[in-house]
Amino acid sequence: MPSSEELHKRRHAAVARGVTSMVASYVDHAAGGSLHDVDGREWIDFGSGIAVTSVGNAAPRVVAAVREQVERFTHTCFMVTPYESYVAVCEQLAALTPGTFDKRAALFNSGAEAVENAVKVARHATGRQAVVVFDHAYHGRTNLTMALTAKSMPYKHRFGPFAPEVYRAPMSYPLRDGGLSGAEAAARAIDVIEKQVGAANVAAVLIEPIQGEGGFVVPAPGFLPALSAWAREAGAVFIADEVQTGFCRTGSWFACADEGVEPDLVTTAKGMAGGLPLAGVVGRAELMDAVHPGGLGGTYGGNPIACAAALAAIETMHELDLNAAAKRLEAQFMLRLTALAQGDPGIAEVRGRGAMLALELVKPGSLEPDPLRTAAVARACHAAGLLVLTCGTYANVLRFLPPLVIAEEQVARGLDILAESLLAHLPG
CATH class of the missing domain: 3.40.640.10 (Type I PLP-dependent aspartate aminotransferase-like (Major domain))
Structure with missing residues (x-):
């Protein structure tokens, strides 16, 4: 199987420049709350393909239904x-x-x-x-x-x-x-x-x-x-x-x-x-x-x-009962995100509902957006094996959209990585 590096070279020769990707690792398989790339690396998934794989990647019922329909x-x-x-x-x-x-x-x-x-x-x-x-x-x-x-x-x-x-x-x-x-x-x-x-x-x-x-x-x-x-x-x-x-x-x-x-x-x-x-x-x-x-x-x-x-x-x-699962994820995320915000002068707000949550990052003491830190934190998360997305009119929001079937332990590990990434890029 080609490595991510090899696939990236092929991509540049075949895929239009306007189509971008957040990371340069290429997925081989995925399930539940994790992705695995062609280089054997595991990623904790806080993105769900932008809120798509809510039931998890390759969910058993979905796989079975698709297989049956394809044959018909x-x-x-x-x-x-x-x-x-x-x-x-x-x-x-x-x-x-x-x-x-x-x-x-x-x-x-x-x-x-x-x-x-x-x-x-x-x-x-x-x-x-x-x-x-x-x-x-x-x-x-x-x-x-x-x-x-x-x-x-x-x-x-x-x-x-x-x-x-x-x-x-x-x-x-x-x-x-x-x-x-x-x-x-x-x-x-x-x-x-x-x-x-x-x-x-x-x-x-x-x-x-x-x-x-x-x-x-x-x-x-x-x-x-x-x-x-x-x-x-x-x-x-x-x-x-x-x-x-x-x-x-x-x-x-x-x-x-x-x-x-x-x-x-x-x-x-x-x-x-x-x-x-x-x-x-x-x-x-x-x-x-x-x-x-x-x-x-x-x-x-x-x-x-x-x-x-x-x-x-x-x-x-x-x-x-994925509505209840979303509420459980909200409780787990909010507890940790709120604690992080209390010790970080660059987090202006923790917000969201269910498993659609976010941190808005600003310059301390103001509401001036901090897109550079937002991008740096996201890159640090990616380097440590956590897939997070950014968004916002001002490009200063970290958003979290985990699969609703993600395990509590995976969420905890992902939030640890997020905490370390935020700490490594505290505003000066």
């Missing part, structure tokens, strides 16, 4: 000859997302594709065009979702022009909001929307219940309910982008449920199918069914192998 058929295109597993996944989405109203769903390939189709549904159903998104948001890399995403580099730089009729409102960011409550932050956002867009023009309000790439920003309590109520009164569609927060990641099936918010539409992907590419849009039947026949779909959307994996992953989530 690999593709027909649901738009040509349908099959039961697509219908079953849509049934699960309707059952698991917040709200007891009648729902419909459609399946796609990626989170960005789901978001784009949710916007299509909202525009078609309302007859309006304007879409409201928020500071620090991340919604994808297609042309429309780049317009929806807030951060320029690396996601939008020199890729324009972008899709029009996208408007940005201020997010509730408690660390940087000067003490605004959720209701006050919502009033600020609504004031911007009403003045700059006009309520009658808004097709959709699109928001991540906890922001992902933007820095794991958890809005103040009351922010989401107030926005949802305003959207309903204005006749706009409230879309929850639960691509990263969904499927037990925050200790609930979907993060909106934590404040009793019932979105009109929910977008899903990432943790949905145990590592296979699958995404969905689910929501109010009258909205989803407003689109004419043939208006939604795609050749690979709801591929039968991915659908089989999703059904097996959801069974695993139920069987292992």
Whole structure:
């Protein structure tokens, strides 16, 4: 088997420079909460492939379901000859997302594709065009979702022009909001929307219940309910982008449920199918069914192998009660992260929910972001065998997204490595 060094040389000759990787080690196999590279090295996984392998890599139910489906058929295109597993996944989405109203769903390939189709549904159903998104948001890399995403580099730089009729409102960011409550932050956002867009023009309000790439920003309590109520009164569609927060990641099936918010539409992907590419849009039947026949779909959307994996992953989530597992991980992480923050003047905040947690690093005595230390700590973790991810508008957030099946002992070892890495790069 080629070494990571050999594979890296081949990569430079074959893979486009714009596709980057956080580490230069190449994976050979993975299971549970660990990755093993081609050089025989083990990595503790605090990333889950960016919140994808929530049920663990090569989860037994998922492997068995995929193997069985591959032997039956690999593709027909649901738009040509349908099959039961697509219908079953849509049934699960309707059952698991917040709200007891009648729902419909459609399946796609990626989170960005789901978001784009949710916007299509909202525009078609309302007859309006304007879409409201928020500071620090991340919604994808297609042309429309780049317009929806807030951060320029690396996601939008020199890729324009972008899709029009996208408007940005201020997010509730408690660390940087000067003490605004959720209701006050919502009033600020609504004031911007009403003045700059006009309520009658808004097709959709699109928001991540906890922001992902933007820095794991958890809005103040009351922010989401107030926005949802305003959207309903204005006749706009409230879309929850639960691509990263969904499927037990925050200790609930979907993060909106934590404040009793019932979105009109929910977008899903990432943790949905145990590592296979699958995404969905689910929501109010009258909205989803407003689109004419043939208006939604795609050749690979709801591929039968991915659908089989999703059904097996959801069974695993139920069987292992991964919502409870996420809460246990939150308790274990928070205890240690809070202790670290107390002794580190460069940690401005420990935040998150469930197994979606983060540290925001700043220059001591200020809120000035410290991206250089953040990158250095991440590199030190990688060198010691812990895979961590960074994020944030200011590139100063360490984020933790372990598989929900990771062992307590692995978490403890990983947090030891994190502590050592932070200590080795204390701000001077």
